Amino acid sequence: MSKIIYTKTDEAPALATLSFLPIVEAFTKTAGVEVETSDISVAARILAEFPEYLTEEQRVPDNLAELGRLTQDPNTNIIKLPNISASVQQLKAAIKELQGKGYAIPDFPDDPQTDEEKELRKRYGKSLGSAVNPVLREGNSDRRAPKAVKNYARKHPHSMGEWKQWSSTHVSHMHGGDFYDGEQSMTLDKARTVRMELLLDDGTKKVLKPKIDLLDKEVIDLMVMSKKALLEFYEREMEDCREAGILFSLHVKATMMKVSHPIVFGHAVRIYYKDAFEKHGELFDELGINVNNGMADLYDKIATLPTSTREEIERDLHACQEHRPRLAMVDSAKGITNFHSPSDVIVDASMPAMIRSGGKMWGADGKMYDCKAVMPESTFARIYQEMINFCKWHGNFDPTTMGTVPNVGLMAQKAEEYGSHDKTFESSDAGIARIVDVETDEVLLEKRVEKGDIWRMCQTKDAPIQDWVKLAVRRARESNTPVIFWLDPYRPHENELIKKVKMYLKDHDTDGLHIEIMSQVRAMRYTLERVARGLDTISATGNILRDYLTDLFPILELGTSAKMLSVVPLMKGGGLFETGAGGSAPKHVEQLTEENHLRWDSLGEFLALNVSLEHLASNDNNAKAQVLADTLDTATEKLLLNDKSPSRKTGELDNRGSHFYLALYWAEELAAQDQDSELKAQFTPLAQKLAENEDAIVKELNDVQGKPVDIKGYYYADEELAKKAMRPSALFNEALASL
Numbered sequence: 001m002s003k004i005i006y007t008k009t010d011e012a013p014a015l016a017t018l019s020f021l022p023i024v025e026a027f028t029k030t031a032g033v034e035v036e037t038s039d040i041s042v043a044a045r046i047l048a049e050f051p052e053y054l055t056e057e058q059r060v061p062d063n064l065a066e067l068g069r070l071t072q073d074p075n076t077n078i079i080k081l082p083n084i085s086a087s088v089q090q091l092k093a094a095i096k097e098l099q100g101k102g103y104a105i106p107d108f109p110d111d112p113q114t115d116e117e118k119e120l121r122k123r124y125g126k127s128l129g130s131a132v133n134p135v136l137r138e139g140n141s142d143r144r145a146p147k148a149v150k151n152y153a154r155k156h157p158h159s160m161g162e163w164k165q166w167s168s169t170h171v172s173h174m175h176g177g178d179f180y181d182g183e184q185s186m187t188l189d190k191a192r193t194v195r196m197e198l199l200l201d202d203g204t205k206k207v208l209k210p211k212i213d214l215l216d217k218e219v220i221d222l223m224v225m226s227k228k229a230l231l232e233f234y235e236r237e238m239e240d241c242r243e244a245g246i247l248f249s250l251h252v253k254a255t256m257m258k259v260s261h262p263i264v265f266g267h268a269v270r271i272y273y274k275d276a277f278e279k280h281g282e283l284f285d286e287l288g289i290n291v292n293n294g295m296a297d298l299y300d301k302i303a304t305l306p307t308s309t310r311e312e313i314e315r316d317l318h319a320c321q322e323h324r325p326r327l328a329m330v331d332s333a334k335g336i337t338n339f340h341s342p343s344d345v346i347v348d349a350s351m352p353a354m355i356r357s358g359g360k361m362w363g364a365d366g367k368m369y370d371c372k373a374v375m376p377e378s379t380f381a382r383i384y385q386e387m388i389n390f391c392k393w394h395g396n397f398d399p400t401t402m403g404t405v406p407n408v409g410l411m412a413q414k415a416e417e418y419g420s421h422d423k424t425f426e427s428s429d430a431g432i433a434r435i436v437d438v439e440t441d442e443v444l445l446e447k448r449v450e451k452g453d454i455w456r457m458c459q460t461k462d463a464p465i466q467d468w469v470k471l472a473v474r475r476a477r478e479s480n481t482p483v484i485f486w487l488d489p490y491r492p493h494e495n496e497l498i499k500k501v502k503m504y505l506k507d508h509d510t511d512g513l514h515i516e517i518m519s520q521v522r523a524m525r526y527t528l529e530r531v532a533r534g535l536d537t538i539s540a541t542g543n544i545l546r547d548y549l550t551d552l553f554p555i556l557e558l559g560t561s562a563k564m565l566s567v568v569p570l571m572k573g574g575g576l577f578e579t580g581a582g583g584s585a586p587k588h589v590e591q592l593t594e595e596n597h598l599r600w601d602s603l604g605e606f607l608a609l610n611v612s613l614e615h616l617a618s619n620d621n622n623a624k625a626q627v628l629a630d631t632l633d634t635a636t637e638k639l640l641l642n643d644k645s646p647s648r649k650t651g652e653l654d655n656r657g658s659h660f661y662l663a664l665y666w667a668e669e670l671a672a673q674d675q676d677s678e679l680k681a682q683f684t685p686l687a688q689k690l691a692e693n694e695d696a697i698v699k700e701l702n703d704v705q706g707k708p709v710d711i712k713g714y715y716y717a718d719e720e721l722a723k724k725a726m727r728p729s730a731l732f733n734e735a736l737a738s739l
């Protein structure tokens with residue numbers, strides 16, 4: 001029997017699943033496909049970590065570990081929806097909700113002191129940040145806008161803010177002392193076991209990671225971010241921003257770069273509120289305030305103080321703002337700034353949204369202003385300035401004519417920064433950070449660090465690089481599109497990759513293909529020159545640029561990266577089919593609970609299901625699955641053409657309504673096809689029933705809107721209540737059940 005594993009995740013995609021999954025199950029069972037669900041939501045992952053605190057009935061299996069194992073099985077077929085990569089604040093909120101529901105899990109230790117607390121912190125750390133994707137992505141990334149989606153966007157362009165040549169918006173990044181500066185990299189000459197250690201100035205050694213097994217031909221890097229340089233950078237840029245009179249906005253990825261970026265974020269907050277931190281620092285330490293988790297943590301903790309002390313602190317914080325630039329807002333109505341939480345502004349989505357708005361972000365008064373987009377680490381920040389330069393010079397892109405930029409991204413086996421979290425340290429002392437061969441004591445890489453510097457090691461295995469080159473060549477051939485490898489010869493890590501790419505390209509027939517290697521800024525310029533002329537260009541990039549570019553171009557081309565096809569051909573032969581390139585849209589949940597309208601667009605799920613079925617069809621020789629895939633493809637196109645995607649407005653067709661239309665069109669296509677008479681016979685009555693009841697069903701789906709809906713929870717909502725909310729049409733439910 002063919003099997004699809006459909007993940008249950010968080011927030012908007014989890015809600016959408018409650019409506020869409022019954023359709024998937026009903027349709028695919030006709031091809032003998034079993035749909036199994038796997039809950040990898042942050043709440044389920046927390047519960048799976050602490051079975052000994054739970055009753056027998058409360059325990060849940062470690063689904064993520066099981067899926068990780070399955071990525072090694074060639075028969076695996078997973079549809080993966082986006083999940084929360086939790087910040088500390090989110091994790092704590094999820095823990096609190098679970099405790100409130102009677103799950104006696106321990107508190108999150110903010111400042112672990114005892115061994116027991118340290119152990120708990122370590123265990124909670126497994127659910128923190130980007131904890132799911134690196135486990136499941138045992139293959140490289142193939143993300144692109146399908147033709148039908150691109151054509152639809154060309155005919156129905158989203159709105160674009162206007163770029164003015166006089167715009168003050170720009171990107172600021174460090175020019176020295178960051179990870180890019182002085183990076184060291186090497187390709188291993190043989191398999192080795194290494195340790196990471198700090199050689200202190202007094203000659204003693206602090207071993208931070210005793211044993212890392214490395215493979216032959218693996219690329220390793222050592223990078224350091226200087227705290228001093230970072231603080232000076234912030235001080236300078238804040239002053240520069242204040243003088244310019246524009247908004248200060250910090251764009252990091254504290255969720256995915258879960259160790260380094262919260263530290264980088266925290267320094268920005270402390271510099272901005274420097275005077276208040278100098279005055280109240282001791283008290284803040286006593287209260288265990290850690291602004292690496294955002295100002296929300298500070299406000300939560302000072303709430304417990306006597307009113308007079310709290311008010312004094314608040315006054316001092318406000319006084320800091322007087323000689324600092326205005327901050328970009330996340331929610332101006334609620335007074336939530338860019339510094340509120342490190343998971344509110346996530347660079348992959350936040351920078352494209354800013355560029356799409358003509359270089360503007362929200363100010364505290366609810367109006368939009370030019371901004372200084374601060375991305376301390378220069379390695380990848382420069383691509384955004386290059387795009388901004390292009391927009392200022394040429395005006396904004398035109399979605400009706402612009403070319404498309406698919407991406408082939410290196411990410412398998414925790415490539416590059418993805419796998420660096422357990423090898424990232426905030427240096428406790430000054431000394432030499434070293435990577436040393438355990439057997440021979442040979443120092444492979446070393447760099448001076450001062451107290452407070454962040455240093456890390458990255459690994460990129462050779463097999464994923466070979467697979468990445470192969471995938472890039474395959475995509476170039478299949479789509480007859482040029483491929484540019486975005487690799488910078490001045491960056492040691494990428495210089496190692498360039499040698500490998502050149503070598504592995506020789507393994508393939510590249511006759512007639514256009515393949516080039518360019519540094520990032522040149523690659524961006526080259527790609528944009530083509531984009532503006534309506535020409536397509538595949539970007540073949542490392543892991544971080546994979547993440548950045550697969551939001552950047554889709555958001556400009558299509559309005560959202562939710563409409564992307566996102567495939568991970570697993571290196572062992574299975575398939576991981578992701579849905580879109582974006583996240584879990586927390587704001588959408590708010591709209592659902594307040595107004596019972598879910599604006600989440602499931603196009604990404606439809607596209608993923610399509611390729612998942614195709615994969616089953618060829619792997620399992622399942623001809624019916626192929627018919628389902630072909631008809632789903634046509635139905636999806638019809639849905640776009642008939643404008644049945646969810647509206648943003650309460651009272652109009654939402655996620656549930658668009659699911660109904662997909663089911664209707666899919667059933668109609670199956671009824672109309674002649675390849676499989678059994679399927680035709682099964683779906684003809686359903687198509688008739690849905691078509692006859694179209695108006696009544698849509699009315700049922702729209703009539704429930706406009707009122708709040710209580711699903712009793714955010715991270716672990718009541719499944720029955722949520723299901724009821726997401727399946728409000730009795731007519732539609734009955735029709736599906738009749739299949």
Ligand SMILES: NC(=O)C1=CN([C@@H]2O[C@H](COP(=O)(O)OP(=O)(O)OC[C@H]3O[C@@H](n4cnc5c(N)ncnc54)[C@H](OP(=O)(O)O)[C@@H]3O)[C@@H](O)[C@H]2O)C=CC1
Nearest residue numbers: 082083084085255346349562582583584585587599600601
């Ligand atoms: N693959 C994964 O597992 C990923 C997970 N994440 C996680 O998702 C969470 C939110 O991240 P964030 O950076 O805010 O990015 P999101 O992509 O979730 O949100 C940014 C905005 O994009 C729009 N959007 C995204 N997806 C859809 C969709 N399917 N339909 C309609 N609009 C959509 C929404 O705009 P509007 O509000 O205007 O409707 C949304 O507010 C974080 O916890 C993050 O870690 C992020 C990226 C990938």
Ligand SMILES: O=C(O)CCC(=O)C(=O)O
Nearest residue numbers: 085130133255256547581
């Ligand atoms: O894993 C994460 O935290 C986010 C991943 C992401 O943004 C992406 O893959 O595009």
Ligand SMILES: [Mg+2]
Nearest residue numbers: 348547551581
């Ligand atoms: Mg992303």
